[in-house]
Amino acid sequence: MSPRRHALSVACMSLLVWCASTLTEIKIGVVLISDRNLVYGYHRVAAAVDMAVDRVNRDILNSSYRLVTVMRWYGPACDGAEAPGVAADLYYNHRVVAFVGPGCTYSLDPTARLASYWRVPIITGFGDSGRFRYKAKYPLLTRLAYCQCLMRQVFMSVLSYFRWTDITLITDRSELHARGLGESLDEGFQIGGVFPNVVSYYSHENFEYADLLKQASRKSRVIFFAVPHGAVRKFLLAAYDLGYINGDYVFLDAALVESRDDYDVRVLSVSDGEETWYRGDDNDVKAKAAFEALLRLRLFWPPTDVFETFSKEVKQRALDDYGYDYGSEKVRPTSEYKCVVNFFTGSYHDAVLLFGIALNESFTDGKNLSDGYAFSKRMWERNFVGVTGDIFMDDIGDRKTTYVITDMNPRTGIFEPVAYYWGSNPGYHPVAGASIHWPGGRIEAPPNTPRCGFENENPICFEKDTRLIIPVTSMAVVIVFILFIGGVVAFFGYRRYNLENQLRDMSWIVKIEELQDLPGNRDRLSRQHSNVSSIVRSSLFSADQECGQQIFSNVATYHGSTVVLRDIPNNNIAINRSLLIEVQTRRKLHHDNIVLFIGAVMDPKPTFLLHEYCPKGSLQDLINNDAVNLDDMFKVSLIGDLIKGMGYIHDSDIKVHGNLCSSNCVVDGRFTVRITDFGLPTFYKPLDENNVETTTSNKSIRRLLFSSRLVSSRLVSSRLVSSRLVSSRLVSSQLLWRAPELLREPKGPRGGTQAGDVYSFSIVLQELIVWGEPYEIELVTMEIDGKDWPDSSVGYMQCLDIIKEVSAGRTPPFRPELPKDACTQPLREMLEMCWTEDELQRPDFATVRRMYRKMHRGKETTIMEKLVTRMEAYATNLENVVAERTQLLVIEQKKTDVLLYQILPRSIVEQLKNGQSVAPEVYDNVTIYFSDIVGFTPLSARLNPMGVVDLLNNLYTAFDGVIEGFDVYKVETIGDAYMVVSGLPIRNGNTHAREIARMSLKLLLSIDSFEVPELPDYKLQLRIGLHSGPCVAGVVGLKMPRYCLFGDTVNTASRMESHGMGTSCTIVHDIVGCNPMHRRCSVDFPCVLVTANLYQSTHLDDSSAPVGY
Known part of the structure; x- marks a missing residue:
């Protein structure tokens, strides 16, 4: 190497050493268990921790600091001896500032206590035991997975949604995780006011799954499983053999230790603790059918590309850095399924990520790491995004975990989400468009209590001996046939005999001396003042009645009871067999929505009909009374009463009312509508119109007037009609409710038709909806003999125009106005069907009643029943409040006892509580x-x-x-x-x-x-x-x-x-x-x-x- 290049290399190395010396290393100790079969084991989690450290150094910390890990493992056993020793070595020899892990309860417990003694934060991606919620013992612990103690809130939301209160909790006491989950759920349910039937067993002892299920079925049909791997399938197979997969039972369990690949039924069907029906054995078909009755709780994290990328990188780094091959490692040594990256791998990654975020904020704020309490607070009550989705931390360092409730699709055999429990928005939130596949063809959730009781103790479900069915049935058929023939003969014979006896019964004829406060005595008449615009409510008038006064009903006392007197228009009546049949047919009608017919005054001539008295007046009275304003609940009840009353009349021997209007619908003291003025056609037979002088120009309308029972003989013969002082309201009180086909045929059926009654009902229904007259008619008064009388020349012509329009049968037909916002659309549609022009298209009252019940969810109640229901609901609410307060009182009592035990010895406190003197x-x-x-x-x-x-x-x-x-x-x-x-x-x-x-x-x-x-x-x-x-x-x-x-x-x-x-x-x-x-x-x-x-x-x-x- 040339001297120049050598000098350059030395300079570069010096620069690197100088840069490294300027970085401040922050060490964290990672303590993981070495068991390769655990989802939070060292070989699976270590790579995710390294990835999180790289991300913190790259994206979060500034260039002056560098996060490094000192990784140690212990085990493979989960105990409290080795893990704290490893933590002590990391603290004393490596000066770590925080711990990540361990995950198992027995190791995390002493390690977290030591960390609080050293004032060092500790973060874990598992640690699900409820004991760690007590921050007095674990003040510096932060958890990124879930807590068993809070799962009861999830299950309580399910119970509340489906209204289940009687439940059974089956738990394996010999398995650590199952026992902890069972104890947490038992305690949590009781806090929520549900007291489960606990069925416990030990897996190392001899027991039968069917026996445990039978024991559970004696108290409930909703069964929770807190059991280890493999047991859920065995329980459900036993339930299948017992016939419990019939839709009456529902089973629930929690499969929290799982992976996203578990959604494939064959790939890792028992992976990492998840258990499905598939095993590849002879019981798969039965198991698949049995799993239809199971609702499964799972941890939720969103299926994002971020997690998929994270999963691939974890697998590669685990293989490169730690020699762990996810592709060859099995869930358990005896399993054929491969391990996958799961939720807890991500939770450990997010734990390091959360530490890095808090660490950077501490450096930014100029804080050091010596105060572990302050540093832990930075990680609590905050939100951030990790590889497991949006993470919300509560105020004591636990994650607000999101869960998904899943149900198995019978076609695919895969568990699919049907509801969510959001950590940030607690409660049962159904998935839009998703429905639960209940077994046995059931379309809704099983009831809390079966129809026959938990042990078939309901007498209606007692089983009968079937050994003698055929011979007994044959004999019974012969006997029934003989009895039937004899019964038919006896029935018709008795019926004829009874009818003759009834016809001979003349108790309906009332002597005039038996009546008190007769209408002829002016001082004792029931009078009521009203203005001129009031409508005449009844057909009974007094010839010498003063102007401005109105008699709503003439009443009298008969045998101590108040009765209504109706004037008989036709005095020429003979008592014959036909009349007696009419009277007996009317007398035998008894219904809550029908006015009772009492009798008639026939001596010396037919004068009055006596009916039951209803003190509230007619519907027309209520509608025209400005002081009365009923809410929708009352209107709903009034309409229902009217429908039931008319249905009863149409189903009776009378068949038709023929004269229905709001003035013939009276209201009793219980605000129940009762129908009157029907039947008894002989008493209401109109007079011959030719015997009456009239100036009315329209002969057809005049004929209708006489055919309508509206005008009494005394009124028709008086000068009121001849002077055209029959007001428009008087005419409209009958004709405006009449069906158009009957208006067009005045000489048609005098008793009316059922279709015509349906039309008349629609007009009354419109009055109730708008709470006003069917047609707004302006009434004008005129002066006669110094007194104001209704000018029928105005009102009469208005009615005439209306009747002409209705009878014309135009398209669209002329009908009263109904504002768009006056009622619901279903009620409007029913009303329009009832007043349609084609009488064949109108529904009968049985159809009307079904339509009306459907509008109100199949319920038919009176006003009094509605008021009672309101009171019952209020009482139930009070009971719930009392129960809740009682539960709070018990909790406060426990707190008081704890305080007393701190002041005085327990034995002394018990003596004082029992009222004993302490010597x-x-x-x-x-x-x-x-x-x-x-x-x-x-x-x-x-x-x-x-x-x-x-x-x-x-x-x-x-x-x-x-x-x-x-x-x-x-x-x-x-x-x-x-x-x-x-x-x-x-x-x-x-x-x-x-x-x-x-x-x-x-x-x-x-x-x-x-x-x-x-x-x-x-x-x-x-x-x-x-x-x-x-x-x-x-x-x-x-x-x-x-x-x-x-x-x-x-x-x-x-x-x-x-x-x-x-x-x-x-x-x-x-x-x-x-x-x-x-x-x-x-x-x-x-x-x-x-x-x-x-x-x-x-x-x-x-x-x-x-x-x-």
Whole structure:
């Protein structure tokens, strides 16, 4: 090499060395398990971690810093011994600033605790146990996968959506992951108010899958599986053999450890924990049918090109850098399926990515990495995009995971999404256009409770013995035939006999003396004032009625009940067989929407018809009353009543109303519509029109007027008609509701037709919808004899024009107006069908009722039922609120108990809760601990008050954490004094001295590392005094009760502490035995033995504990 080129090479190498020396390396320790069969194992995850580090260095960190990994593995077993040792080596020897991993629970638990002790953040791509939600123990842990404890919210959304409340949870107690999932779901369901029937088993014991399913079926039809690999298929095959795949049962499980390739039924059908029906054995057909009843919960990440590219690169780098071939590695040694890149490979990548983002922000803000708590907070409550999709972190460092609920397509055998549970938007969100394939041909979800009950206890489903079906059936057929013939003969004979008896029953004839408050008595008539524009509501008039007054209904009292009196237009009626049949046919009609016919006054001549009294008046009264404004609920009920009443009339022997209008539809006290003025054609037979003088020019309209039962004989014969004072409203009260074909044929069927009734119903329906008259007619008044009367010359001609237009049959036909926004489109369509011109195209009332029920989801309820339903819903809501508050009360009670257990011993608290008095108790031998801080008074003077509070809080929090590992009871703290006892309230034999001594030495060790934030160079010294002996303990006080100790042992222990030295334990030599100690001095105390001092090194292991303790 030439000197020139050599000099150039040296210069380049020097430049590279200089550049490397200017970079600051940030080391993170990666702790992974070496089990090749685990989805989060070292061989699968390491390459993804390296890729994330490369991306952080390339795209996130600035050029002054470089992230590097120190990767270690442990295992292959998941235990709590090796992983924390690996973490300690990385922390002490490699000075890492954070940890990534481990994934399994038993390894993550101690490692996360150590990390919090070192104040080092720890991030994992798995760690699904619910225990890690408790940040008091794992304050620096961040998880990028999911938490079993939150899966209950996903399943609760499914239960709520399908209204399932009775569920069974089948769990394998012998498998770690299954047991943890089962316990989390059991606890979570109970928090949500659902108490599952738990069926547990141990896989190493003898059991039958069918027996477990039978046990579950006694309590529910919704069954959750929390079981290990392979068990779900076995359970479903057993369910198939039991006949449970019939649509009455639904099964649910969680297949969270999976890969995207699992959507192919044959490729990796059991990959990485995913389990499908396919095995390539003789049971595949049965298994595929059984899996139709399974809803499966999966982790969701979007099928993007980013993940596909990531997957390919992971496979290549795993092969190049770690010798792991995804193409040849199998899921399990006994499996024929290959491993793939899964969700957890991506979650470890995203964990490093999240650390890099937080790291760059810390450097940008000028913060260092010494405060692990502050750094962890940067990774929480934030969103970012990783290879597993959009990631949302909650406020305690857990990912808000998104799940997908899948159902197997029976045709392809592949599980497909039917609903999502978004981490950022919790709840059951069905996939648009997707439906669940329920087995057994069911088109909707199985009900919570089967029709026959869980154990077929419903009597309607009792099975019958079928051995004698054929002979019994044959005999029954013969007997039934004989009985049928005899029954027919008897029926018609009885019917004729009964009819004759009914015809002979004259109880319907009412004597006029039986009526009270007769209409002839003006002072007792029911009168109501109204303005001139009011419409006459009934057919009953008084010839001497004063102008401006109106009688809505003449009422009387008959046998203690109020009845309505209707004037009989035709007084020339003879009681014959035909009339008796009419009366009996009308009397036997009983229906909630029909006015009851009571009888008639026939002596000395036919005068009145008596009907049931409805106090609310007619529909026309309500519509014309400006003070009445009903909401849609009332209108819906009124229309339904009208449909049911007319349907009943058409199905009865009467067949036709013939005179339906809003004035013939009355409303009773329960706001139920009841139809009146139908049947009894002999009583309503009109007079001969030629006997009436009239000036009406239109003979056809005049004929209609007489054929309509509208005008009574007295009114027609009076000067009102001859003077053309029959108002337009009087005419319209009948003719405007009449069907066009009947208007065109005045001499047609006098009783009307069913099609005509349907038309009349449509006009009434239009009135109810718009809450007004069918045709807006202007009413003009004229003065006659000094009084205002309706000028029928105006209103009459308006009605005449309307009737002519309707009867003309034009295209489109002339009908009342119906605003576009007055009703729903289905109701409008039904209305237009009812008033169509062609009577053959009009529906019957059975069809109308079906259409109306369909509009209201098949429900038919009265107004009172709707009000009751509202009250029931309100009561149910109150019950739910009470249940929720009760559950909150139970939770708060538990919190109260925890607080009480911290104030008083558990045994004392239980006695107080049970109302028992707590008497002082004598203990023969206990050991008491006292300690304080040397120089606490001058130290307090150097700190501000808040600093003193923070110092004592942090110190005693550390002490409380230490004493949890010993059989001791913390009595109290006063200032810097700390008092602990062992041997009470629960006696522990002779071990109390040993527990206190070991605890004391542990406290001496812990205080060495304690720092005063405001005085970092100041070292606290703990002075301890111990003594053993008898004492008395009891509860003192009522408002703030305290558990106090009394006796010379307490005083002696206190003196040991006050005469002791810093960083030492002072004890009485008589209780020490043969323990090595240094005698300091002799001190005389009143009633106390001589004491000695024991010095003990803070570097203490279990073997150095005092022998005599």
